[in-house]
Amino acid sequence: MSTLEIKGLQVSVATEAGFTEILRGVDLTIKSGETHAIMGPNGSGKSTLAYSIAGHPKYTITGGSVTLDGVDVLAMSVDERARAGLFLAMQYPVEVPGVSVTNFLRTASTAIRGEAPKVRTWVGEVKEAMKALNMDTNFAERNVNEGFSGGEKKRHEILQLELLKPKFAILDETDSGLDVDALRIVSEGVNRIKGSSDLGIMLITHYTRILRYIKPDFVHVFAAGKIVEEGGPELADKLEEKGYAEYTTA
Amino acid sequence: MSTLTTNYLAPTGREEAWRFTPLARVGGLLDASTAIESVASLRITNAAPQIKLTVKSAQDLPAISISDDLATIRAREVISEVTHIEVAANAQPSEPLIMERSGLTGKPQASRTLISCGVNSHATIILINTGDVILADEIEFDLAPGSNLTFISLQEWSAKAVHLGRQHAVISKDATFNSIVITVGGSLVRLLPTVEYSGPGSSADLQGLYFATDGQHLEHRLHVNHNVPNAKSRVNYKGALAGDKAHTVWIGDVYIRANAEGTDTYELNRNLLLSDGARADSVPNLEIETGEIVGAGHASTTGRFDDEQLFYLSSRGISAEIARRLVIRGFFAEIVGKIKNEEIENRLMDRIDSELAKVEA
Numbered sequence: 001m002s003t004l005e006i007k008g009l010q011v012s013v014a015t016e017a018g019f020t021e022i023l024r025g026v027d028l029t030i031k032s033g034e035t036h037a038i039m040g041p042n043g044s045g046k047s048t049l050a051y052s053i054a055g056h057p058k059y060t061i062t063g064g065s066v067t068l069d070g071v072d073v074l075a076m077s078v079d080e081r082a083r084a085g086l087f088l089a090m091q092y093p094v095e096v097p098g099v100s101v102t103n104f105l106r107t108a109s110t111a112i113r114g115e116a117p118k119v120r121t122w123v124g125e126v127k128e129a130m131k132a133l134n135m136d137t138n139f140a141e142r143n144v145n146e147g148f149s150g151g152e153k154k155r156h157e158i159l160q161l162e163l164l165k166p167k168f169a170i171l172d173e174t175d176s177g178l179d180v181d182a183l184r185i186v187s188e189g190v191n192r193i194k195g196s197s198d199l200g201i202m203l204i205t206h207y208t209r210i211l212r213y214i215k216p217d218f219v220h221v222f223a224a225g226k227i228v229e230e231g232g233p234e235l236a237d238k239l240e241e242k243g244y245a246e247y248t249t250a
Numbered sequence: 251m252s253t254l255t256t257n258y259l260a261p262t263g264r265e266e267a268w269r270f271t272p273l274a275r276v277g278g279l280l281d282a283s284t285a286i287e288s289v290a291s292l293r294i295t296n297a298a299p300q301i302k303l304t305v306k307s308a309q310d311l312p313a314i315s316i317s318d319d320l321a322t323i324r325a326r327e328v329i330s331e332v333t334h335i336e337v338a339a340n341a342q343p344s345e346p347l348i349m350e351r352s353g354l355t356g357k358p359q360a361s362r363t364l365i366s367c368g369v370n371s372h373a374t375i376i377l378i379n380t381g382d383v384i385l386a387d388e389i390e391f392d393l394a395p396g397s398n399l400t401f402i403s404l405q406e407w408s409a410k411a412v413h414l415g416r417q418h419a420v421i422s423k424d425a426t427f428n429s430i431v432i433t434v435g436g437s438l439v440r441l442l443p444t445v446e447y448s449g450p451g452s453s454a455d456l457q458g459l460y461f462a463t464d465g466q467h468l469e470h471r472l473h474v475n476h477n478v479p480n481a482k483s484r485v486n487y488k489g490a491l492a493g494d495k496a497h498t499v500w501i502g503d504v505y506i507r508a509n510a511e512g513t514d515t516y517e518l519n520r521n522l523l524l525s526d527g528a529r530a531d532s533v534p535n536l537e538i539e540t541g542e543i544v545g546a547g548h549a550s551t552t553g554r555f556d557d558e559q560l561f562y563l564s565s566r567g568i569s570a571e572i573a574r575r576l577v578i579r580g581f582f583a584e585i586v587g588k589i590k591n592e593e594i595e596n597r598l599m600d601r602i603d604s605e606l607a608k609v610e611a
Contacts, residue, residue: 054565057557082567094562098580104563107576111567143580144562160566 002069002085002167004030004200010063011045011052022048024225025064030168032198035214037236039205040222041244046204047091049222050172054088055081068167083112085167089157089174096144101156102126104144105163112164129162133189150177151186158189168200175210187213208240223247261320268320270499270531272467275438277384277412278358280320286386288330289353291361292377296348300341301373303349304334311364314390314420319442321414325360325386332362335375339368339394346374346400346591351381356410360386367397367425374400376591380435382408387415393425395449400428402589404598407436416442421481423449430588431458431487433468434601444473450480450512457486459585459598461605462528464493471501472517476510485517488585490578490602491528492609502534506546514544521552522581524609571610578606 011023022045030036040046052059053066055078066073068084076084096104105126110116117125130139133155145153154174161169171190175183191214193199203214211219211233219235220227221244228247229235260280261268278284290305311332317323335347365375371394393399407413413436419427433439445454454474462468474483489498502517521530534548555577563573579599589595 056561077570078561078564079567079569079573082565088565090562090565094556094558096559096562096577096580098583099576104566104576107568107572108563108566111569111572164566 001198002032002200004086004168005067006053006064008064009049009052009066010061011048012060012062013048013058014060019060021062022225023052026226028220028227030200030202032167032200034218035194035201035203035216036218036220037203037205037211037216038220038222039208039236039239041248042206044222045225046222047172050088050170050202050204053081053086053170054078079111082164082166087161087164087166087169089154089161089169089171091173091176093145093148093153093157095146097146099144100141101144102140105140105160108160109163126163129159132162132192133159134185135159151179151182154178154182154186155189158186158193162189162193165197166199168202170202170204172204173206174203175205175207183210184213190214208236211236221247259320267471270469271440272438275412275467276414279384279386279412279414280324282324284358286324286328286358286360287355288328289359289361290331290333291351291353291359291385292333292335292349292363293352294347295350296345298343298345298347298373300338300343301347301375302336304336305331306334308332308362313362313388314364314392315418315446317416317418319416321386321440322388322416325362325388328360329362332364335363335365337365337367337371337373337397337399340370341368342372346376348376348378350378351383354381354383354385356382356384358384361388363389364392365389365399365401366392367394367399369394370396372398374402376402376404376594378404378406379413380406380408382410384412385414387413389415389417391417391419391427393419393421393427395423395425398426398428400430402430402594403432404594405431405433405435405439405441406601407439409435409437411436411439413439413441415440416444418442418444419446419454421445421447421449421452421454424451425449426453426455428455428588429457430585431456431470432598433458433460433470434598434605436466436468438467440469440471442471442473444475445483446475447478447481450478452478453482455484457585457588458488459582460487460489460498461602462489462491462496462498463605463608465495467497467499469499471499471503473503474505474515474517476504476506476513476515479510480512481510482514483517484515486585487519488582489520489530490522490524490581490605491530492524492605494527496528497531498529499531500533502548504536504546504548506536506538506540506543508539511540511542512544513546515546517548519550520581522578523552523554524606574610575603575606578602
């Protein structure tokens with residue numbers, strides 16, 4: 001049983017106009033096995049929360065804490081956070097020219113597991129995970145995210161989630177840019193991983209659509225850099241009906 | 251032949267062709283008063299069927315092309331013996347011919363080679379350059395109609411080496427010249443991969459990779475002369491630089507003459523700056539005298555490591571050191587993958603890793 005605890009998190013980003021505060025004191029605790037949906041309008045700081053936890057250098061932490069089972073996450077380097085058990089499925093996964101998916105997955109797995117995966121079982125493991133996500137086998141030979149369609153990029157993120165087996169996954173707008181079929185495949189992937197592990201999930205989304213496939217235990221409404229309302233799945237239904245208007249008008 | 255000719259004048263450094271080159275470091279190769287020894291320096295280490303090597307007198311085997319390169323002019327004056335490599339007509343050797351250098355002393359020397367590819371032959375020749383040299387080197391390629399040659403030269407010279415080289419191909423009708431130039435070693439390397447055509451349907455694919463670290467000067471000056479109709483050229487050079495005073499120069503001159511209708515050309519140079527204090531010069535130049543062409547373009551970029559790529563890899567648990575190694579291997583992969591010789595590819599990738607490790611140390 002693990003706990004990811006975010007307390008009073010304040011984050012700024014450097015812009016041409018100087019430092020702009022984006023997160024204004026975020027409090028959120030996620031335990032193993034729980035799925036928390038973070039919902040909010042565009043520009044409310046949802047992605048900043050995701051990237052700040054992962055350690056993107058663009059963001060400056062100006063206050064608060066993030067701990068994983070009591071250990072200070074913010075003191076760790078980006079790769080240390082991943083090895084500690086955090087995973088960020090990105091909204092815009094980055095192309096890495098000349099690096100094949102198979103080489104990338106093997107290098108990442110070696111880093112996370114602390115030893116190179118056994119060749120004999122590894123190949124089968126990757127193939128099976130790819131098959132479950134409806135990915136063609138030649139996918140492994142392509143360069144990371146290069147020329148991938150939106151759906152392929154998201155499936156590739158979930159493939160990594162399956163193989164790297166983190167304690168907590170942050171899914172940043174994983175539903176964006178997906179058609180209904182791709183959304184179903186990706187969601188089934190997440191649910192399968194959740195069903196076979198104790199994964200805790202922070203599901204960041206603008207729309208309620210993905211919540212029909214991945215059922216949240218808790219819903220948090222995010223506006224202007226902090227959580228403004230919390231509830232159960234029923235809160236998503238309310239948002240579906242009424243939108244974010246009541247949270248964005250001051 | 252006399253050692254001094256009236257048409258030879260040592261460069262001052264103000265000439266366009268020499269303005270990037272540290273002339274104080276060329277080891278006397280451009281100085282008419284320096285004694286330069288003629289040497290037939292190529293030695294076969296892995297023979298290929300139907301490719302033979304003979305050494306001939308320079309008088310019996312004159313140069314097949316005109317050059318205005320001063321190092322080449324100077325070298326031609328002193329050359330007494332020429333190495334002739336002949337690929338038999340219709341030969342399709344399954345193995346590459348692999349050659350190394352021998353007889354190089356570290357004193358000023360000049361070497362000239364002619365590689366003749368017979369009609370409809372299809373071969374790969376690999377030249378591995380190692381050692382401590384001061385060498386003016388010319389290799390000409392005479393591609394008969396329908397021939398296909400892949401020539402891979404690896405400049406793995408030792409740290410003090412000076413290499414002024416010209417690799418000039420004359421490509422006839424329906425022939426294809428694939429050049430892969432890899433330059434990682436040497437103090438000063440200035441190479442001229444140049445191409446002219448003698449018949450339509452001919453094609454040149456010029457690929458290059460260079461990695462300069464502390465104080466190295468690695469210069470590649472390409473020249474593609476589209477002087478016939480319906481010929482094709484592709485140029486793709488990629489370089490990395492790291493460390494104080496590492497300097498690379500890439501010049502890509504492509505000329506499309508008035509009669510070169512149907513020309514299809516594209517040239518590309520990408521540089522990756524891995525540390526402060528390094529300098530990459532990149533000058534693509536396209537001159538077009540006819541509009542009746544299939545396509546002509548060029549691109550040049552010089553940049554640093556992409557932070558987003560490194561973040562993506564790090565966010566998967568990969569350490570910064572291994573992430574940088576992955577990115578740089580990936581950067582060079584498209585060139586290295588064309589070598590199609592596992593041993594050389596692995597050695598080159600290891601070399602790239604170790605150059606990178608030097609930067610991080």
